[in-house]
Amino acid sequence: MLMSLHWCxxxxxxxxxxxxxxxxxxxxxxxxxxxSLLVVGVVGFW
Structure with missing residues (x-):
């Protein structure tokens, strides 16, 4: 019983x-x- 409980x-x-x-x-x-989208957006913005 204890072993099966431990296994569970x-x-x-x-x-x-x-x-x-x-x-x-x-x-x-x-x-x-x-x-990735944020980085692309920031790079594109700059």
Whole structure:
């Protein structure tokens, strides 16, 4: 019982970490797109 509970917690943690990494990657990609547009806009403005 205890081992299966431990395994479940480990699996849940693994899933949570994976989801967090996916969210970070997605938000970083969106942020990167915006930063690229901003840099292009500033360079074009100057």
């Amino acid at each position: 917690c480990h699996w849940c943690r693994h899933v949570i970490v994976g989801v967090m990494l996916s969210v970070v990657k997605a938000s970083w990609w969106i942020l990167d797109e915006r930063v």
